[in-house]
Amino acid sequence: MNRLMGRLFATRYQCNVQNNLHTSGKDFAWTKNTLPQSFLHCNKKIYPPQEIGEEPRPAFVCHQKTNIKYSHEKLWYIACFVRGLTVDEAIKQLSFVNKKGASFVKETILEAQDLAVKEHNVEFKSNLWIAESFSGKGMHIKGIRRHARGRLGEVRYQYSHYFVRLEEGKPPEDYFKRNPLNAQQQLDKWLDQMRKRKIINSF
Amino acid sequence: MISRVHQLKKILNNVEKNVLQIFGFPPRELAMAYTLEKRLPQPKKFTIKDIVGDGILLAVPKFRRTVEKRLKRKFGSPDYVWKMLIPKTNIIVCNSCGHYHERGYICGHCYKKVEAETKEIQDKIQEKLGNLKPIENDVIVLYNGENLPEQPKEFWQGKRIIEMKKDRPQWFSKNLLQKSTQQPSESKDVKPTDLA
Numbered sequence: 001m002n003r004l005m006g007r008l009f010a011t012r013y014q015c016n017v018q019n020n021l022h023t024s025g026k027d028f029a030w031t032k033n034t035l036p037q038s039f040l041h042c043n044k045k046i047y048p049p050q051e052i053g054e055e056p057r058p059a060f061v062c063h064q065k066t067n068i069k070y071s072h073e074k075l076w077y078i079a080c081f082v083r084g085l086t087v088d089e090a091i092k093q094l095s096f097v098n099k100k101g102a103s104f105v106k107e108t109i110l111e112a113q114d115l116a117v118k119e120h121n122v123e124f125k126s127n128l129w130i131a132e133s134f135s136g137k138g139m140h141i142k143g144i145r146r147h148a149r150g151r152l153g154e155v156r157y158q159y160s161h162y163f164v165r166l167e168e169g170k171p172p173e174d175y176f177k178r179n180p181l182n183a184q185q186q187l188d189k190w191l192d193q194m195r196k197r198k199i200i201n202s203f
Numbered sequence: 204m205i206s207r208v209h210q211l212k213k214i215l216n217n218v219e220k221n222v223l224q225i226f227g228f229p230p231r232e233l234a235m236a237y238t239l240e241k242r243l244p245q246p247k248k249f250t251i252k253d254i255v256g257d258g259i260l261l262a263v264p265k266f267r268r269t270v271e272k273r274l275k276r277k278f279g280s281p282d283y284v285w286k287m288l289i290p291k292t293n294i295i296v297c298n299s300c301g302h303y304h305e306r307g308y309i310c311g312h313c314y315k316k317v318e319a320e321t322k323e324i325q326d327k328i329q330e331k332l333g334n335l336k337p338i339e340n341d342v343i344v345l346y347n348g349e350n351l352p353e354q355p356k357e358f359w360q361g362k363r364i365i366e367m368k369k370d371r372p373q374w375f376s377k378n379l380l381q382k383s384t385q386q387p388s389e390s391k392d393v394k395p396t397d398l399a
Contacts, residue, residue: 081288092303093290150249
């Protein structure tokens with residue numbers, strides 16, 4: 001009887017913390033999480049099994065770093081710089097970029113590489129390249145500063161986010177599709193253009 | 204013309220009023236009493252109008268920024284200042300530690316070792332000699348198992364010698380401290396270990 005009552009009133013809690021809404025203690029429980037989350041949902045997508053003849057879909061990992069105390073316009077330059085490089089090359093080059101954002105981007109890429117190996121079934125950590133890399137605007141906190149003649153100015157303390165997607169395999173030869181033509185291609189193109197000409201009002 | 208007539212009318216009215224006042228009409232008893240208050244000069248209030256004037260002028264764009272201007276601002280110009288970052292081609296691998304560094308610069312990782320050793324020597328100097336300032340003679344640093352090069356005793360007068368209680372680091376060869384201002388010696392009786 002005692003055991004039955006004990007079992008009836010026993011409370012077993014199961015904590016499935018998936019959405020870490022309450023990790024930031026200061027916010028109220030009913031406020032929305034303002035951090036970007038849709039980019040990380042790409043990681044959770046489950047693809048159907050591929051057909052036999054299909055090309056193998058390369059493994060990828062999406063990672064982000066939020067609330068970086070840096071301007072997102074300035075971070076864009078570093079994000080652009082890193083696009084299309086292999087992970088090793090990117091990390092090497094970023095060590096020599098003289099900008100504050102470079103350290104954030106480098107950290108993010110290293111974390112993403114780590115995640116790829118541990119959670120996303122990537123065999124070799126060097127066999128990754130940066131498929132997507134972009135910056136987003138975080139919160140801007142406004143402050144005031146004074147100018148001459150009693151005028152007031154606005155100071156923006158800017159935060160930004162950085163998103164990166166690493167893909168397995170070799171990077172494409174020409175990520176930005178600059179498509180430089182070699183000598184033979186240029187010659188052929190010129191010849192084609194010359195041959196396409198028409199003398200009007202002729203046979 | 205009509206205004207002149209009105210002016211004349213006003214003048215006549217005033218004259219009439221003044222004349223009647225002299226003769227006591229209206230009577231003085233019906234006059235309103237009031238006290239003459241002396242107004243103190245108020246401090247002039249500082250408003251935004253003093254700066255801006257009567258019309259408030261706020262900066263506003265006059266024309267739409269063309270796409271060329273926008274692109275110029277974003278990317279710069281290849282002829283002047285290109286704002287996009289370019290990968291560096293002068294990064295090489297350090298032969299001793301394997302870390303990367305720019306060609307023509309010291310490897311950062313190797314330099315950290317040097318920095319640490321220097322700090323140790325400096326601490327030793329501070330501890331033994333009391334100050335780090337180079338007075339007149341420089342400091343001679345000796346590691347484990349090293350002896351002073353053979354010189355007459357007068358040579359060592361005034362020179363400051365520090366003995367580090369550790370082995371000499373591999374990378375710290377003696378000719379690193381070779382003086383560039385000293386003339387190379389002519390003598391042929393120098394031990395190989397004491398070269399430079």
